[in-house]
Amino acid sequence: MKQNLGVVQAVYPMPVLIVAAYDASGKVNAMNAAWGMICSEDKIALFIDEDHKTTQNLLKTRAFTVSIADRMHMDVADFFGIASGNKMDDKFERTGYHAVKSSFVNAPVIDEFPVVMECELAEVSSTDSFYCVVGKIVNTAAEERVLSKNGKVDPAKLEALIFDQFQHGYYVSGDKVGKAWNAGADLMKSKD
Numbered sequence: 001m002k003q004n005l006g007v008v009q010a011v012y013p014m015p016v017l018i019v020a021a022y023d024a025s026g027k028v029n030a031m032n033a034a035w036g037m038i039c040s041e042d043k044i045a046l047f048i049d050e051d052h053k054t055t056q057n058l059l060k061t062r063a064f065t066v067s068i069a070d071r072m073h074m075d076v077a078d079f080f081g082i083a084s085g086n087k088m089d090d091k092f093e094r095t096g097y098h099a100v101k102s103s104f105v106n107a108p109v110i111d112e113f114p115v116v117m118e119c120e121l122a123e124v125s126s127t128d129s130f131y132c133v134v135g136k137i138v139n140t141a142a143e144e145r146v147l148s149k150n151g152k153v154d155p156a157k158l159e160a161l162i163f164d165q166f167q168h169g170y171y172v173s174g175d176k177v178g179k180a181w182n183a184g185a186d187l188m189k190s191k192d
Helices: 053-061 071-082 091-095
Strands: 017-022 028-033 036-040 043-047 063-068 099-101 108-110 115-126 131-142 161-164 169-172
Touching (some): 028 053, 028 071, 028 091, 028 108, 043 115, 053 131, 063 108, 071 091, 071 161, 071 169, 108 115
Antiparallel strands (some): 017 063, 043 131, 063 115, 099 108
């Protein structure tokens, strides 16, 4: 029997995404964003606060990167979520991480994270309920160590962090339990 829990953000899993942008002087700022998702073949939507330093930077440069945080870099990914660039001028520098300028957009690619989407600002949508930044993905790059033999990202090798909204924990994805567009195929057959 189900128990009523009240209003709970009951979506699991949630990604751990690291959004990075340059400020006007070319300084790197990065933030942790769990409220993000692919919204079309070449677009990603980030439901983030307009007041974040990273948000303000990407609005000015009209470009940003979105990296997938992984188990190996959990401490820094979490730090990017608890430290504010508005209050900590050396936020990125404290991590000891490295960034290079994207070859595709005016935004930093953080070397340590294994997968990155390089984005141009496509749209900003603001209502009473949300503030959303949409990026057009112009390139995705991945470290060879997380690629399978077919040249695609292997979730088991990636060990992407998953945020748990229920208990505020981090988990790792990777166990393949079925094949999409196949696991339910038998239900497509007529029962006649």
